[in-house]
Amino acid sequence: MKIFQISDIHIGNINQKTHGVDTRKNFLKVLEYSKDIKFDRYLISGDLAFREPSKNIYKWIKTRLDRFEHRYHIIPGNHDDSKLLSEVFNVETINSKEIFYHEVYKYYLLIFLDTSNSRISSKQLKRIKELANIYTDKKIVLFMHHPPVKTGCKYMDIKYQLLNQNDFWKEIKEIQNISQIFSGHQHCDKEISINKINVYVAPSTFFQINCDLEYFEVASYNIGYRIINIAKNSITSYVNYLSSGEK
Numbered sequence: 001m002k003i004f005q006i007s008d009i010h011i012g013n014i015n016q017k018t019h020g021v022d023t024r025k026n027f028l029k030v031l032e033y034s035k036d037i038k039f040d041r042y043l044i045s046g047d048l049a050f051r052e053p054s055k056n057i058y059k060w061i062k063t064r065l066d067r068f069e070h071r072y073h074i075i076p077g078n079h080d081d082s083k084l085l086s087e088v089f090n091v092e093t094i095n096s097k098e099i100f101y102h103e104v105y106k107y108y109l110l111i112f113l114d115t116s117n118s119r120i121s122s123k124q125l126k127r128i129k130e131l132a133n134i135y136t137d138k139k140i141v142l143f144m145h146h147p148p149v150k151t152g153c154k155y156m157d158i159k160y161q162l163l164n165q166n167d168f169w170k171e172i173k174e175i176q177n178i179s180q181i182f183s184g185h186q187h188c189d190k191e192i193s194i195n196k197i198n199v200y201v202a203p204s205t206f207f208q209i210n211c212d213l214e215y216f217e218v219a220s221y222n223i224g225y226r227i228i229n230i231a232k233n234s235i236t237s238y239v240n241y242l243s244s245g246e247k
């Protein structure tokens with residue numbers, strides 16, 4: 001199964017200024033581009049909204065995605081409202097508050113998480129462990145907006161990290177079969193390995209951040225995406241950029 005991951009699209013309200021970048025146009029551009037690529041599903045990995053989420057923004061995104069034949073997975077980011085998102089996209093939740101759902105795909109258990117308040121809740125961690133105990137023969141792949149670890153992207157690691165990373169690692173320590181974690185949020189492209197788990201960060205379609213600096217600076221306005229290839233014995237992934245987003 002091949003997943004086309006689009007992240008941090010940051011769609012504003014009509015006529016809302018989004019730092020001089022037409023984020024709607026960028027999103028449509030990457031969707032259009034994806035027509036030439038063979039894949040099975042989209043993953044929209046959080047921060048669908050620019051700053052303040054709204055039903056109109058989510059509906060606009062949904063209408064665009066529905067024009068394509070591919071299934072899509074949605075997870076929320078820190079600029080999203082999980083309740084609203086789950087209503088518009090009809091996504092499963094825990095107590096209609098936190099988005100949480102899973103899917104067994106061949107040799108894998110795919111789990112989609114909610115870190116919209118910049119934390120991973122104990123409820124979700126408990127559910128991950130429960131699922132891991134049921135599907136002991138599956139490799140687990142987690143999808144979450146925030147990478148649960150410092151990635152080396154200095155500004156984002158310092159200012160906007162997942163706040164309870166220690167809870168995350170403490171709770172999942174007992175789970176042997178987590179193989180990959182796919183995230184976004186940091187507006188850059190990273191791949192790191194920690195405790196035998198590969199953590200991937202997908203670039204944004206908005207702008208990329210200069211990861212070498214402790215303060216904010218845009219590195220480029222190129223539109224990024226990640227392809228995730230889930231095969232029987234391995235998961236591989238790569239990032240690509242469309243030449244130029246617009247400024």
Ligand SMILES: [Fe+2]
Binds near residue numbers: 078145
């Ligand atoms: Fe984010």
